[in-house]
Amino acid sequence: MIDLYHIGLTVETSTGQQKIYVIVSTMTMNLQARAGVFNMTQHNGLYSCIFCEEPGLVVKVGKGHTRCFPYREEKPKCRSSISIEQNVLSAIEAKKPVYGFFGRSIIKHLPFIDFHESCTVDYMHGFLLGITKKLLSLWIAGSSYQKPYFIGHNLKDIDKILTADFSQIPRKIEFRSFLLFYALPCLKDFLPGNYLEHFACLIEATFLLLQEKITPRDIKRAELLLDTFYKCSKPLYGDAICGLNVHNISHIIKLVEDWGPLWTFSCFSLKSIHGKGNVSGEVYWAVHSEKIIENEVKQLTDGKVKQLLQNILRHNRISSNDNYEIGDQCYVMKPLVKVLNIEESLKEQISDLLNTTVDHLQTLSFFKAAKIRRNNFVFYSQSCGKVKQRNSYTVLLHKEYKACDIVQIQYFLQIKEKRKTFAVGNGFMRVAKVLHGRGPSIQKIDLRRQNLVIQTSLLEEHVVYMEVNKQQIVGRFPNFVEKD
Ligand SMILES: [Zn+2]
Numbered sequence: 001m002i003d004l005y006h007i008g009l010t011v012e013t014s015t016g017q018q019k020i021y022v023i024v025s026t027m028t029m030n031l032q033a034r035a036g037v038f039n040m041t042q043h044n045g046l047y048s049c050i051f052c053e054e055p056g057l058v059v060k061v062g063k064g065h066t067r068c069f070p071y072r073e074e075k076p077k078c079r080s081s082i083s084i085e086q087n088v089l090s091a092i093e094a095k096k097p098v099y100g101f102f103g104r105s106i107i108k109h110l111p112f113i114d115f116h117e118s119c120t121v122d123y124m125h126g127f128l129l130g131i132t133k134k135l136l137s138l139w140i141a142g143s144s145y146q147k148p149y150f151i152g153h154n155l156k157d158i159d160k161i162l163t164a165d166f167s168q169i170p171r172k173i174e175f176r177s178f179l180l181f182y183a184l185p186c187l188k189d190f191l192p193g194n195y196l197e198h199f200a201c202l203i204e205a206t207f208l209l210l211q212e213k214i215t216p217r218d219i220k221r222a223e224l225l226l227d228t229f230y231k232c233s234k235p236l237y238g239d240a241i242c243g244l245n246v247h248n249i250s251h252i253i254k255l256v257e258d259w260g261p262l263w264t265f266s267c268f269s270l271k272s273i274h275g276k277g278n279v280s281g282e283v284y285w286a287v288h289s290e291k292i293i294e295n296e297v298k299q300l301t302d303g304k305v306k307q308l309l310q311n312i313l314r315h316n317r318i319s320s321n322d323n324y325e326i327g328d329q330c331y332v333m334k335p336l337v338k339v340l341n342i343e344e345s346l347k348e349q350i351s352d353l354l355n356t357t358v359d360h361l362q363t364l365s366f367f368k369a370a371k372i373r374r375n376n377f378v379f380y381s382q383s384c385g386k387v388k389q390r391n392s393y394t395v396l397l398h399k400e401y402k403a404c405d406i407v408q409i410q411y412f413l414q415i416k417e418k419r420k421t422f423a424v425g426n427g428f429m430r431v432a433k434v435l436h437g438r439g440p441s442i443q444k445i446d447l448r449r450q451n452l453v454i455q456t457s458l459l460e461e462h463v464v465y466m467e468v469n470k471q472q473i474v475g476r477f478p479n480f481v482e483k484d
Contacts, residue, residue: 047100069247130245210478336367
């Protein structure tokens with residue numbers, strides 16, 4: 001890495017030789033690896049936080065002991081480059097750990113590294129495999145039988161809701177889906193209110209910090225939620241819950257302010273962004289900046305400027321080789337199926353949208369498509385043979401249309417002469433949060449209109465669809481960058 005920084009490497013490109021220099025700007029790793037790399041005490045040791053000088057407390061758990069990091073109104077002193085250097089030198093001289101450091105870290109040899117500021121907290125290991133997994137274990141473990149949060153006797157009922165077996169500890173990505181989408185609807189009728197409210201703080205904060213665009217208001221809200229989560233963890237679950245993963249919550253906001261959304265420094269791999277190619281090697285700020293511009297452009301009023309900016313942003317993203325353009329910037333990859341008879345219930349809506357008469361429709365040619373590609377998304381419909389998951393064809397609308405803001409698409413309809421494409425399906429409206437005042441990304445929906453015909457320009461993004469106790473619920477994705 002030192003050679004790559006000082007000497008760099010030369011690559012041949014279409015425009016000639018290019019010199020590339022590499023710098024390590026930030027690091028993400030789990031707690032065990034972090035202790036090793038930084039030459040520090042392990043996560044359950046004295047002064048094991050890399051960001052502050054919190055010593056922690058040893059508390060009794062069952063027959064053993066563990067270190068916890070209790071919530072403090074007055075925050076512990078933050079580490080600085082100077083204090084770390086002093087601690088390391090003292091540790092080398094004293095030949096014993098000082099403020100958590102055994103000695104110099106191998107990372108210190110890298111240029112431009114200030115490691116307490118370059119180190120991040122991976123939400124996959126911290127929020128998911130750390131906190132969420134720990135809470136799940138507590139809720140269902142036999143040893144929690146007499147605790148108010150024990151829901152082990154409800155596992156069969158919860159299993160009916162979740163497709164995956166709740167009693168089996170899920171894998172990493174399932175923890176993410178559980179936290180972001182399924183936890184609130186599934187636990188709502190089982191976990192006592194104060195425990196549910198507490199967990200909902202983590203759910204909402206994670207969603208906010210995982211977005212593609214995070215506003216100062218989001219940051220403020222997430223900070224409050226995480227502070228509440230940390231503060232209430234001990235009263236609800238006891239000292240032992242406040243391990244280093246929970247303590248790291250108190251540092252996460254600064255990391256997001258410094259480095260961007262949680263996904264930019266997580267150990268989850270990123271999928272290709274809207275068909276652009278694998279972005280794992282791309283500089284994440286470039287990605288983040290692009291997302292901010294995309295969102296800003298969406299807010300502009302319709303007109304030439306908006307269209308121009310959208311065209312620039314869309315440039316090179318949609319391959320024209322495999323896609324057949326069917327109007328409204330929609331593309332299909334397979335031949336369309338001709339429709340001989342349009343359903344009566346659709347005719348009036350179609351003629352309204354085309355600004356023509358019902359009689360005139362007879363002169364037009366209609367074709368069905370199972371899936372389309374638009375706005376850098378592939379939108380599926382129920383008529384698509386391979387579609388199994390309902391979230392593939394449940395879509396949030398860009399704005400409310402005929403008292404609906406969610407549609408479950410049955411098929412797409414193209415009108416050749418008009419170069420128009422419509423989605424046909426059932427329209428729903430988001431009516432209430434699953435938990436009052438918490439988690440606005442997860443909402444109950446009501447069916448409002450069957451056989452709704454809708455312009456494809458209104459299709460915004462996929463959502464997760466769930467049915468819990470006969471209640472229909474949707475959950476929004478915080479971003480479309482992470483791999484599912
Ligand atoms: Zn700390």
